[in-house]
Amino acid sequence: MKYIPLIFLFSIFSFAQNEYPKDYFRSPLDIPLQLSGNFGELRPNHFHAGFDFKTNQKEGLNVYAVADGYVSRIKVSTAGYGKAIYITHPNGYTSVYGHLQKAIGSIQEKIVALQYAEKSYEIEAFFKPGEMPVKKNDIIALSGNTGGSEGPHLHFEFRDNKTEKIINPLFFGIQTQDTKNPTVSSLLVYPLDNSAVVNESKRPVLLNLSLQSDGTYLAQQVFASGKIGFGIIAVDNDNVSYNANGIYKTQLISNGKVIFGFEFDTMVFDEAKYINAFIDYSRYKKMHQRVQKLFMKNPFPWSNIYQNYENGILNIVPNTSEIQRIEVSDFFINKTVISIPVKYSAKPALINEDTKVTKYLVKSKVESNFEKDNFSVYFPAGTFYEDFYLNFDVKNNTLFLHDDTVPAHSNFTISIEDTKSSEEEKKKMFIATVNGTKLGFITTKLVDNTFTCKTRNLGQFTLAKDITAPKISMSKSIEGKWITNQKSINVTISDDLSGVKTYNGYINDKWVLFEYESKLKRLTHVFNDDLLLEGSNKLKVVVTDNVGNSTIFETQFNRSQKK
Known part of the structure; x- marks a missing residue:
């Protein structure tokens, strides 16, 4: 296989690149670079915050300081980035290197000294300018597979020192040959209110796409009434890496106006979990498909949305007959365009929505508390992105709390009262998730006779006791x-x-x-x-x-x- 290297040049394609330094940073590796993950790529529970560089399916490659600076932070963890080094540069940016096998030289000596001082493998330390200086081209570490990595690679980021925003590395000149348009494999249309109907259905409808002679796509006709929205399944490929990576930019255009758009120029680290509001989370859990929604039923403050008229929702009223357009672009302005003819139709739904109505309605903007037997659940206001009917029950000392098809944005509290177990037994007990016959540990507090835990996952829960040693x-x-x-x-x-x-x-x-x-x-x-x-x-x-x-x-x- 012939590899074409990623090269450190600057593109003329994007005006935003003029804001970032040119010819300043070198590659963190000395092999031809290939991506196994790009900036903003859709990952479980988060957007990917940098580039993942392949390391020829092995560990131990030299990792270089991309410019002069100083080591400002070191973190060693069994999860996340594993062994990670942060280098602050005098031009206002910080480079991040993750999943390392080990550091090199004085950096490794410092890590080991800290681990022995704290008598802990997992450490985190911050340093001031002058304490641990590095020069451009210094070998700072060897590539690895530590932390949450699923295979040998180097995770690499740029961050702004003042705002702490993570910046798309492409803006610093990391480029590859990319002449391929993004691929849109599926287009869906969603009815978004109780009266909305799409192609005689109250459920999301998958639309066929036809390639046109000019290279654009035409979607099948949408006959609708009421409020509707669109969603796409899309990936991007370059000429080099052969990976299905994330989309850089998408726009929904109606009557010549962008009514919804997102773009991955920068990212706020704490906003990464908004991915679960951005995608059709229920479909992802049921079908393992990540549909990127081009609308928001309930607006959420995600910085990557740069256009948002009427939250991307179209209201189809009598006499409506128009063409909607979706444009999906990569950083190099390779573009896939889809035209969607939409026409008003008063035909009633033949397919009804599949929402199961229960007596427990959770309103996303209001706190809720549910109790049965010795179990209670408290949802603070803002726990969920949208209102939904909750399946709630207690059977055989197990709490049935809906299922994992509804995403939570923040923690909620589960409490279980136990007046039967002895004090010694309680020391070995905790609230556990239940997945078939498998139990999962949740950090649990005990006050008097009540066990409490915080979690972001719906599902089944019970009190478990562990008396078996490791x-x-x-x-x-x-x-x-x-x-x-x-x-x-x-x-x-x-x-x-x-x-x-x-x-x-x-x-x-x-x-x-x-x-x-x-x-x-x-x-x-x-x-x-x-x-x-x-x-x-x-x-x-x-x-x-x-x-x-x-x-x-x-x-x-x-x-x-x-x-």
Whole structure:
């Protein structure tokens, strides 16, 4: 396969690029760059906040400082960006490097020193100018697969130092050959009020698309009455990466006027979860399709929407006969255009809406409280994006709280009263999600006889008790063995119910760093000769779960310090 490198040049296609520095930043890698994820791409529960660069399906590639600056932040976590380095540059921007295998040189020494000082693998530290300077072209780390990564790659971002907004890296000149138009695989039209009908249906209708001789698409005729909106399933491809990436810009145009549009120039980190309001979340959960809605039934303050007339909603009244247009563009102005003929029709619906009416109506702008038996649920105002009828019941000590097809924007509270369990039993109990026979831990507080938790997910919940300690094992025993030439040791840890909370390792009764890769359930310690004795050494690993059950693993190994 022939790879065409991403190149650091500046496009003349977008006026906005004039606001950003030219020829200032280098590539963070020294291989031809290919994207496995772009800026604003649709991800579970968030918009992607940078570029993901492929690393030839392996770890350990050199990662470079893209310009002079100083390390302003280091974060090591078992989730999210894993091992991440932030470099602040004197021109007002910060570059971010995530999912790293390890840092290099003085940065790695600082990380290890902090981990030993805090006796914790997971750390976060901030630094002032002059404390940890770096130069452009310095190797700062090796690429990896840590944190929430699903495969080896480098996550890379640019952020504005003042506003802390994340900026599309394309504005800094990271380009690729891209002559391909975005692909719109599906177009849907939605009836949006109780009286609305679309093609004799009160449910969303999938519209056929026909390619025209001029390269645009014509949608099948829409016959409607009442308020309607459109949604698309669309992706973007370039000539190099062969990945289905996110869309840069979309406009809905009515009578020559943009009535709804979004664009991924920058992003506010805290707004990433608005993706669940932006997409047809119910369809995504049921069919694994992400329909990007070009309307808002209830407006939400998402900064990437730059045009919003009547919230993108069209009111189809008698004598309406017009052509709506959707334009889907990438950063390089490759564009896909769809024309949609819309005409008023008074025909009644033959297909009724599938909303199930219950006696529990949740209004998104009003707080709600529901109780049954020893269970209660409190939804603060603004928990949900739209009103909906809630399925609420308690059976066999399990709370049935709707299902996961309705997204919550913020946390709500579940409370369960227990007057039967002993005080000792309660110490091992927590509120759990129920998914078939599988239980999931939720951080739970106990006050008197009431357990409470906060969550953003609807579904089934119950009180669970965990009295089983975590498991610790080694694939190959080192008991009594000489392992002088072994550079590291691995220990597998797991917990079947409440999950691992803490893990600590000791050699000769001194705390030592074990790195935790949660995806692999693996602890790894890289030997430091300064901590080892000639001959016999003791190893102890202590793992505790989220309700306090602990397991201690001990063994003895031999090692020679003589070189």
